[in-house]
Amino acid sequence: MSPSVPRPLPTHDDVEFWEATRRGEFRLQRCSDCSRWRHYPRPACPDCYSREYSWDEVSGRGRIYTWTVVRGPTLPVFQERVPLVVADVLLDEGVHFQAELLDCTPEEVRADLPVEATLTELDDEFTLVKFRPANR
Amino acid sequence: MSIIPGKAAVVGIGQTPFGKGLGRTEYDMGLEAILAACEDAGISPSEIDGLVRFDMESLDEEMLLSALGNPDLSYFIGTPMGGGGSASVLVHAALGIASGMAETIVCYRSRARGKNSSFGKAQNQGGRYWERLAADLPDVSGMWHVPQGLVTAFQEMAMITRRHQIEYGTTEDHFGEVAVTFREHAIRNPNAVMRMEMTLEDHHQSRMISDPLRLFDCNIETDGACAMIVTTAERARDLRQPPAIIRAGSLGAGSHHRRLSTLFDRSREEDSAARTGKRLFAQADLSPDDIDCAYFYDFFTSLVIIALEDYGFCPRGEGGPFVADGGISWDRGRLPCNTNGGQLSEAFIHGFNNNLEAVRQIRGTSTSQVEDCRFALVAGANTDPTGAFILERAS
Ligand SMILES: [Zn+2]
Numbered sequence: 354m355s356p357s358v359p360r361p362l363p364t365h366d367d368v369e370f371w372e373a374t375r376r377g378e379f380r381l382q383r384c385s386d387c388s389r390w391r392h393y394p395r396p397a398c399p400d401c402y403s404r405e406y407s408w409d410e411v412s413g414r415g416r417i418y419t420w421t422v423v424r425g426p427t428l429p430v431f432q433e434r435v436p437l438v439v440a441d442v443l444l445d446e447g448v449h450f451q452a453e454l455l456d457c458t459p460e461e462v463r464a465d466l467p468v469e470a471t472l473t474e475l476d477d478e479f480t481l482v483k484f485r486p487a488n489r
Numbered sequence: 490m491s492i493i494p495g496k497a498a499v500v501g502i503g504q505t506p507f508g509k510g511l512g513r514t515e516y517d518m519g520l521e522a523i524l525a526a527c528e529d530a531g532i533s534p535s536e537i538d539g540l541v542r543f544d545m546e547s548l549d550e551e552m553l554l555s556a557l558g559n560p561d562l563s564y565f566i567g568t569p570m571g572g573g574g575s576a577s578v579l580v581h582a583a584l585g586i587a588s589g590m591a592e593t594i595v596c597y598r599s600r601a602r603g604k605n606s607s608f609g610k611a612q613n614q615g616g617r618y619w620e621r622l623a624a625d626l627p628d629v630s631g632m633w634h635v636p637q638g639l640v641t642a643f644q645e646m647a648m649i650t651r652r653h654q655i656e657y658g659t660t661e662d663h664f665g666e667v668a669v670t671f672r673e674h675a676i677r678n679p680n681a682v683m684r685m686e687m688t689l690e691d692h693h694q695s696r697m698i699s700d701p702l703r704l705f706d707c708n709i710e711t712d713g714a715c716a717m718i719v720t721t722a723e724r725a726r727d728l729r730q731p732p733a734i735i736r737a738g739s740l741g742a743g744s745h746h747r748r749l750s751t752l753f754d755r756s757r758e759e760d761s762a763a764r765t766g767k768r769l770f771a772q773a774d775l776s777p778d779d780i781d782c783a784y785f786y787d788f789f790t791s792l793v794i795i796a797l798e799d800y801g802f803c804p805r806g807e808g809g810p811f812v813a814d815g816g817i818s819w820d821r822g823r824l825p826c827n828t829n830g831g832q833l834s835e836a837f838i839h840g841f842n843n844n845l846e847a848v849r850q851i852r853g854t855s856t857s858q859v860e861d862c863r864f865a866l867v868a869g870a871n872t873d874p875t876g877a878f879i880l881e882r883a884s
Binding site: 358359360361362363367392393418419420421422423424425426427428431434437439440441443448449450451452453459464475479481483 | 631632633634635636637638639640641644647648649651652655696697698699700701702748749750751753754
């Protein structure tokens with residue numbers, strides 16, 4: 354049996370994220386009172402303490418804030434695919450999201466590189482948000 | 490005003506030999522270190538009435554009580570947040586003493602967590618944490634990091650390190666300088682596991698693990714245990730060793746590297762280490778200039794550079810030039826750091842080996858002794874909610 358990617362274990366606080374990506378939508382929490390976006394999911398807004406929020410679709414656009422190139426040691430399932438570029442993307446909505454950067458070599462990645470989200474199926478149940486350089 | 494300053498002292502230190510794949514349990518090594526610390530202090534284990542446990546520790550109160558003849562514990566507590574809590578143990582011990590909850594407190598850490606240290610699949614059988622943590626995504630951040638390939642602490646640290654480079658132009662030479670300096674210290678220390686000479690070139694040639702971190706930027710993987718005995722400053726005067734008085738101890742919460750989104754949402758000035766440092770110096774009524782040597786949580790070279798900034802030893806962004814000038818070297822530096830070789834070269838006991846070395850500096854028994862050492866600062870991991878303390882030589 355080939356090694357598999359560890360799967361997310363959703364809770365009531367974040368299951369809507371995973372349901373959305375399975376439908377092909379990238380949604381994050383947004384405060385219903387002050388309109389600020391947030392990630393990771395939290396039951397209250399850290400800016401205004403409101404507990405009202407919705408799961409709104411984000412643009413999927415952002416820039417590389419920082420990154421690493423995973424070379425190992427790591428879990429066997431990732432070791433098979435190194436070098437793996439994983440980045441922190443500062444989304445246009447002002448929140449940070451960590452994801453693998455596809456279609457970009459370790460030599461091409463740089464700070465502030467514009468990127469866009471691409472939804473990538475992990476299995477029947479889960480779809481991950483990954484990124485690739487914008488306008489390619 | 491804090492009740493901590495001057496009330497408690499470290500009076501005993503003990504450890505096992507450090508090494509790779511020692512083939513011992515954490516239980517066995519932990520007991521060896523604790524008994525050695527009691528012996529060093531000149532007290533009986535039956536006198537222990539307080540215990541501070543590191544939160545990732547598998548050796549628990551019940552296991553210890555059953556092996557130590559059931560001492561009467563009136564105070565027991567733990568430190569949260571992994572490496573962030575490595576120095577906090579002494580803060581909690583100082584509080585336990587100063588508040589009167591206990592009179593003789595043991596703090597300990599035992600680790601068999603190297604690549605070849607596993608005896609089986611259970612968490613208490615040793616081996617690499619991340620290989621198991623990653624498999625079952627036990628915390629809230631796991632589901633956001635691990636499926637994307639961000640599995641280990643060093644990959645998260647690599648991202649934090651890269652950001653420091655982007656903002657301040659910190660270089661590989663700066664990282665290498667930390668590794669080479671701490672290796673120089675380790676070569677002088679017979680307890681250290683890594684004692685082969687290292688040049689800047691060796692550092693740059695070492696294999697890339699997770700860009701920009703190379704193998705020689707990472708803490709070593711070792712087994713071993715460390716323990717300390719803390720008691721009242723008053724009683725310390727009558728014991729066997731020169732006391733290391735706890736002059737100040739502080740804690741500070743902020744973001745955690747396993748949650749990079751919230752970590753990058755904050756400025757470092759509003760994060761755990763900077764907050765801890767400000768409180769520490771205020772409580773001690775000292776400034777960074779007063780400190781004779783420091784022990785930063787050197788899980789990665791770059792985090793030492795950032796810690797120098799967090800604790801105010803240099804302005805933000807100037808940690809790289811600070812180390813490039815030899816600033817952290819035992820014989821050349823304005824602030825000798827990790828004179829034992831630290832976790833990069835002596836051993837990785839979750840910072841507890843650095844705690845012990847700070848006590849040796851105060852006693853005057855380090856293999857890289859700082860002349861007339863009066864104040865030693867020790868800090869926990871600066872990318873977690875953390876803690877720090879300052880030890881003082883009794884006058
Ligand atoms: Zn709000």
